[in-house]
Amino acid sequence: MSVHVSQSAHKIQLWRRLGSVQYRDSSLLQRQHLSSFSSKADRNDDLVTLEASPDTGVATLRMHRSPANSLSMEMMQSISGAIRKAESDRKIQSLILTSSLPSGIFSAGLELTELYQPDLARLPKFWESFQQLYLDLYGSRLSTIASIGGPAPAAGCMLSLSCDYRIMTDNPKCTIGLNESQLGIVAPPWLAQQYIDVIGNRNAELALLLGTLFTPQQALTVGLVDELVCSGDSSIDEMAQRKAAEFIRIPPKARVAAKELTRGTQIAKLSGNREEDTEFFCSFVTTDTVQKTLGSYLEMLAKRKK
Numbered sequence: 001m002s003v004h005v006s007q008s009a010h011k012i013q014l015w016r017r018l019g020s021v022q023y024r025d026s027s028l029l030q031r032q033h034l035s036s037f038s039s040k041a042d043r044n045d046d047l048v049t050l051e052a053s054p055d056t057g058v059a060t061l062r063m064h065r066s067p068a069n070s071l072s073m074e075m076m077q078s079i080s081g082a083i084r085k086a087e088s089d090r091k092i093q094s095l096i097l098t099s100s101l102p103s104g105i106f107s108a109g110l111e112l113t114e115l116y117q118p119d120l121a122r123l124p125k126f127w128e129s130f131q132q133l134y135l136d137l138y139g140s141r142l143s144t145i146a147s148i149g150g151p152a153p154a155a156g157c158m159l160s161l162s163c164d165y166r167i168m169t170d171n172p173k174c175t176i177g178l179n180e181s182q183l184g185i186v187a188p189p190w191l192a193q194q195y196i197d198v199i200g201n202r203n204a205e206l207a208l209l210l211g212t213l214f215t216p217q218q219a220l221t222v223g224l225v226d227e228l229v230c231s232g233d234s235s236i237d238e239m240a241q242r243k244a245a246e247f248i249r250i251p252p253k254a255r256v257a258a259k260e261l262t263r264g265t266q267i268a269k270l271s272g273n274r275e276e277d278t279e280f281f282c283s284f285v286t287t288d289t290v291q292k293t294l295g296s297y298l299e300m301l302a303k304r305k306k
């Protein structure tokens with residue numbers, strides 16, 4: 001245990017050195033005015049919808065935080081709340097996670113305004129909500145199916161990695177992967193581990209280094225998604241329902257125990273390390289270097305749109 005703590009302390013020092021100046025005051029970072037990236041807190045009440053069908057045992061969780069289902073703190077809390085609500089209904093055995101945005105975007109990952117020029121009081125709570133969402137979804141007793149009808153970068157990819165099965169629309173414009181390195185940041189260890197577990201060490205190593213966003217065909221080849229549906233085909237929902245029914249046919253206790261076999265260790269690891277993980281994140285993301293890179297990335301996104 002003491003070895004583990006001192007190694008982690010060493011890692012924190014390393015990240016601090018990577019960012020040349022420690023972020024202390026938001027005024028230090030007010031270089032650019034990015035008017036389109038200014039929102040922080042949003043209303044908790046209309047970000048997701050949960051539709052439970054006791055007859056089939058399947059619940060569908062639809063995300064609709066416009067414009068891109070990016071994960072603000074409230075959005076993550078809403079998704080976590082909906083997962084727990086579905087779990088509390090003993091008739092429900094399966095959960096389909098999908099987006100109901102007209103654009104089809106599954107999720108654009110973490111809300112970048114939470115990371116750029118962050119509210120320092122909110123930042124640890126934001127990260128804890130991200131950890132909690134991972135724990136709730138990855139550790140759910142329900143069989144979980146991600147129905148991915150659009151792009152799923154970074155934490156959007158994490159949402160799908162935390163499910164038991166991933167179905168994606170076969171549209172080359174819809175990409176998926178952990179692209180954090182392109183933003184000058186890095187996925188937390190528990191998210192990187194999910195990637196390694198799903199696509200294997202070598203694929204994950206390369207993809208994490210390069211920040212690769214896989215097309216659906218590439219994602220299928222590396223095993224990042226399990227099945228593709230022809231673009232424009234509305235049957236992605238039907239396929240998700242069919243898969244859910246297949247999982248439901250497995251006796252629940254055996255299904256949950258099988259899941260525990262492969263996920264229990266990672267879940268216990270983060271559960272016992274949340275404070276340190278949060279401290280690490282806050283000190284890393286607030287370094288001047290990371291803030292500068294995030295600022296440039298946001299500008300690039302805004303320019304690309306124009």
Ligand SMILES: CCCCC/C=C\CCC/C=C/CC(=O)SCCNC(=O)CCNC(=O)[C@H](O)C(C)(C)COP(=O)(O)OP(=O)(O)OC[C@H]1O[C@@H](n2cnc3c(N)ncnc32)[C@H](O)[C@@H]1OP(=O)(O)O
Nearest residue numbers: 067068070108109110111112151154155185186188280281
């Ligand atoms: C133990 C310690 C840990 C150590 C590590 C510490 C720290 C780092 C860990 C941090 C982990 C981060 C994980 C993340 O999730 S970071 C977020 C990464 N996300 C992205 O890179 C996605 C960026 N977005 C896109 O690529 C595209 O928007 C798209 C999702 C592919 C959709 O493209 P398109 O259909 O063309 O739509 P637009 O680009 O026009 O976007 C529509 C709309 O949405 C806004 N937006 C998009 N993404 C985000 C976002 N992530 N946050 C906030 N807002 C976003 C975009 O600006 C447009 O807005 P407007 O319509 O208002 O202009």
